[in-house]
Amino acid sequence: MKEFDKFVEIVRRLRKECPWDREQTHTSVRHSLIEETYEVVEAIDKNDLIALKQELGDLLLHVVFHTSIAEQFNEFTLEDVIEEISTKLIRRHPHVFGDVKVDSSKQVIKNWEKSKLSEGRESILEGVPKELPALLRAHRLQDKASKVGFDWEKKEDAWRKVEEEMRELHSAIESGDQKKIEGEYGDLLFALVNYSRFINVNPENSLRQTIEKFIQRFQYIEKQLKNRGKDIQNTSLEEMDMLWEEAKKI
Numbered sequence: 001m002k003e004f005d006k007f008v009e010i011v012r013r014l015r016k017e018c019p020w021d022r023e024q025t026h027t028s029v030r031h032s033l034i035e036e037t038y039e040v041v042e043a044i045d046k047n048d049l050i051a052l053k054q055e056l057g058d059l060l061l062h063v064v065f066h067t068s069i070a071e072q073f074n075e076f077t078l079e080d081v082i083e084e085i086s087t088k089l090i091r092r093h094p095h096v097f098g099d100v101k102v103d104s105s106k107q108v109i110k111n112w113e114k115s116k117l118s119e120g121r122e123s124i125l126e127g128v129p130k131e132l133p134a135l136l137r138a139h140r141l142q143d144k145a146s147k148v149g150f151d152w153e154k155k156e157d158a159w160r161k162v163e164e165e166m167r168e169l170h171s172a173i174e175s176g177d178q179k180k181i182e183g184e185y186g187d188l189l190f191a192l193v194n195y196s197r198f199i200n201v202n203p204e205n206s207l208r209q210t211i212e213k214f215i216q217r218f219q220y221i222e223k224q225l226k227n228r229g230k231d232i233q234n235t236s237l238e239e240m241d242m243l244w245e246e247a248k249k250i
Contacts (some may be wrong), residue, residue, distance in 0.1 A: 008064055015068045026066055031064045045208065067178060069244070091115060113147050124148060136204040138193040146197070154196030158191070165191045217247035 014021045036058045043051035067078045092115045094100035095108065112165050113124060121127065124147065128140045145151065152158040165188040172184040196203045221243040225232050232240070 011061065011064045012068050015065070015072065021065075024065075024069070029062065029065065033059075036062055045205075088230065091119075109174055110147055113144065128151075133204055135189075135193060135207060136202075138190055139196065142188075142194050143197060152194075152198070158195040158198050162188070162191045162195050168233060181232075217244055220247035220250065 001197065016022070036055065040052065040055040040059055043049075043055045063081075064078065067076070068136055070076045071078070090097045092112050093108075095102040102111065114129060116124075124144050125141055128137055128144065130137070132140065142151075152161070165184065169181070169184040169188050172180040175181075175229065193203045196206070221240050222232055224243050224246075225235055225239075
C-alpha cells in the first residue's frame with residue numbers, strides 16, 4: 001500500500017537522520033509503547049473514533065520504529081514481522097484456511113489454544129504478559145485454565161468460593177497478621193475476578209468504569225463546594241455525603 005510504504009520510509013529516515021531517534025533502543029521507548037497502547041484503549045472506552053484513528057497511528061509508529069531499530073542491527077525486518085504474523089494467523093485459523101470444521105466461537109478458541117501448545121509452549125498459561133494490569137491478567141489466566149475444563153460448573157459454585165474467601169479474610173483481619181491479610185485479600189479479589197466470567201463481566205473494564213464514576217462524583221463535590229466558597233479540607237463528611245448523593249442523580 002502506497003501510504004504505508006511512505007510511512008515506513010519516514011520512520012526509517014527519522015531513525016537515520018534525527019539525533020533523538022538515533023539514540024533510542026527497544027528499552028528506552030518501552031514505556032511510550034505501553035502509554036500509547038493505553039491511549040488507544042481510552043479512545044475505545046470513550047467511543048471517540050477520531051481519537052482512535054490518531055492513537056492507532058501512534059501505536060503503528062511504535063511497531064515500525066521498533067522494527068527499524070532491529071533492521072539497523074540485522075536482527076529482523078518489517079517483512080519478517082509481517083510474514084510471521086501472517087503465518088501465525090493462517091496456522092491458528094484452520095477452519096478458514098484449511099479443512100477443519102467448527103460449530104461455534106468456543107470451538108475456535110479451543111483450537112486456538114491447542115495451536116499455541118503445538119507451537120512449543122509448555123503451559124496453557126503461557127502468553128499472558130506479567131505487565132498486564134493485575135485484574136486483567138487474573139481474568140486472562142482463569143479464562144485460559146477454563147478452556148481445558150479447570151473451572152467451576154455453575155456460577156453459584158464460583159460465588160460460594162467468593163464467600164469462602166471473604167470469611168478467610170475476616171479471620172485474617174482478626175488475627176492481625178498483615179502478611180496473611182494481604183494474602184487473603186488477594187485470594188478474595190482473585191475469586192471475584194473468577195466469578196466475573198460467569199456473569200459476563202470484564203473486571204478490568206468494570207473497575208475502570210467505577211473509577212471514572214468516582215472521579216466525576218468527587219469532582220462534583222469539589223465544584224459545588226468551590227461555588228459556595230468552601231474549602232473541601234474543612235468541610236464535614238455529612239455535607240460531602242449530601243453532595244455525593246446529588247451527584248449520583250446526575
